[in-house]
Amino acid sequence: MPDLTLTTFNWVPELPRGFVRDLRVRWALEEAALPYRVASVPFDDRGAAHFAHQPFGQVPWLIDGDTSIFESGAILLHLGERSAKLMPADPRGRSEAIKWVFAALNSVEMASLPWALFRFTGNDDGSPAVKFFDDFLKLRLKHMEPVLGAREWLAGPFSVADVLMADVLRLVDHFDGLTEQPACRAYVARATSRPAFVKARADQMAHFAAADTARSA
Amino acid sequence: MPDLTLTTFNWVPELPRGFVRDLRVRWALEEAALPYRVASVPFDDRGAAHFAHQPFGQVPWLIDGDTSIFESGAILLHLGERSAKLMPADPRGRSEAIKWVFAALNSVEMASLPWALFRFTGNDDGSPAVKFFDDFLKLRLKHMEPVLGAREWLAGPFSVADVLMADVLRLVDHFDGLTEQPACRAYVARATSRPAFVKARADQMAHFAAADTARSA
Structure with a gap:
């Protein structure tokens, strides 16, 4: 099981699809070929467990082992320190x-x-x-x-x-x-x-499309 | 001579004084008690040398040895790695x-x-x-x-x-x-x-006040 878990919403309206910020993290993870799983939190009902990871009730956040990181910039800097494909080491x-x-x-x-x-x-x-x-x-x-x-x-x-x-x-x-x-x-x-962007975007679109199917079921 | 040089404008209008972003860097430097000097660039006429350090023609930037850093966030992260008074080391x-x-x-x-x-x-x-x-x-x-x-x-x-x-x-x-x-x-x-904020703010105000005196001379 991968030690990296990216959390995003379970669903968002049509308009922001393809632009939700989990895409930045997916993209970086694909560039670095780091294995990860994607988890979801409710878009409509944001509870205390959500705010414990993301104090503004937004997404994404990334769990790496026992560290939970919010803010796409902070997540990307963290990943940059894990992979030279994301940030020069010198x-x-x-x-x-x-x-x-x-x-x-x-x-x-x-x-x-x-x-x-x-x-x-x-x-x-x-x-x-x-x-x-x-x-x-x-x-x-x-x-x-x-x-x-x-x-x-x-x-x-x-x-x-x-x-x-x-x-x-x-x-x-x-x-x-x-x-x-x-x-x-x-x-x-x-x-x-x-290719890493193309896959990341397709994965985000598929994630939210699957939620539509679940909603209408 | 200190190896840290902070560059800001030589003058700004009254309104933003006390809020120009060199203050963030001054504040951090004072907290860490790192010695530094302050340099100025013209506010009215921003030349190629300015844009070479700050591509948007803004301030501040910090020179540390042979590294030049713009963006207050990037500068503060850099200083945080120099002093445990600015960022936990663990x-x-x-x-x-x-x-x-x-x-x-x-x-x-x-x-x-x-x-x-x-x-x-x-x-x-x-x-x-x-x-x-x-x-x-x-x-x-x-x-x-x-x-x-x-x-x-x-x-x-x-x-x-x-x-x-x-x-x-x-x-x-x-x-x-x-x-x-x-x-x-x-x-x-x-x-x-x-105290580090109080000094940083006073220093910024004095810096721009000195420019007024020079302008009216």
């Missing part, structure tokens, strides 16, 4: 990867998630607040474009930094937000054509 | 601290920064987008409240996770966003009364 390469892990989450996603949430929720109404995040995201993308035009992956070889950055930019691309950034778009295409 | 304590580092940035600040930016920019106009982030932040704070009511610091002893979480919640408190969360408010008060 101090300089490791430092590069960690910088970009945080940049993906706190510089790019900090601008892109509000932007995407306005679209997910139909609140992209052109109000000043929405316009503010349009401009904020555009500025971040403007700076990412030369970075991604000059290198294949963020920190040398493919790493957890790319899992995060590509997943963040993939959502922007999903809402047609990369039309002026060909290098960002090419990076997303490069990353999402990796 | 694997379990370290893992706890890292989870909360990411939770501060990607779960709480992901909701609080948009909320605060709407207030900084005068865009808190009650539009649906603004209302969405009011609710998003309230939900995150609702989950933080029992966590902070049950412990002094997030990961056992004070750690870089507290530097980040307290700095994130401090900005919410600044805009009166913690009126219904007494445990969060008490945590901010507890963290910001630490």
Whole structure:
């Protein structure tokens, strides 16, 4: 039995499927060829046992032996320390990867998630607040474009930094937000054509589709 | 000469003073009693040398020997590995601290920064987008409240996770966003009364005040 257990929801609505964050962890686990099992918690009724692992009632979390880790960034950093396929082992390469892990989450996603949430929720109404995040995201993308035009992956070889950055930019691309950034778009295409991503996405879609069947049974 | 150099802007407008992110790094360095020097880059004219260290044209970055690190989260993790005063050295304590580092940035600040930016920019106009982030932040704070009511610091002893979480919640408190969360408010008060924070904040204020004097000279 694998010592790694990834927990996600038992079901989610159609809209976020393919974008639930367990995908980041599945992707990394597939890249590293680490064996794991997937467990589920109720989407509709989140109990104390859920909050004990994830204080915000979100998913995913990962159990590795007797350690339980929440936050996709923390999980990926943990996996990066288990596999050189996910993070360079030398101090300089490791430092590069960690910088970009945080940049993906706190510089790019900090601008892109509000932007995407306005679209997910139909609140992209052109109000000043929405316009503010349009401009904020555009500025971040403007700076990412030369970075991604000059290198294949963020920190040398493919790493957890790319899992995060590509997943963040993939959502922007999903809402047609990369039309002026060909290098960002090419990076997303490069990353999402990796077999590990393709399998991770298919596995997530199958997981939630199976829940539909169970619900309607 | 110290081998640690923290770079921030040479000047910023009044409004963000006391909240520029070099403060997070100053605070951690003071907690760990690590010697460092502070360097400046122009706020008004950000050149190629700036972008070489910080690809988004932001601050801070830290130079440690021949390594240059941007992103406050990445810098704090790096410093945590240099000093047990900033991160527990045992694997379990370290893992706890890292989870909360990411939770501060990607779960709480992901909701609080948009909320605060709407207030900084005068865009808190009650539009649906603004209302969405009011609710998003309230939900995150609702989950933080029992966590902070049950412990002094997030990961056992004070750690870089507290530097980040307290700095994130401090900005919410600044805009009166913690009126219904007494445990969060008490945590901010507890963290910001630490001598290392008091010195870090005073040093940042003095740094920018000196720039005013230089500008008007």
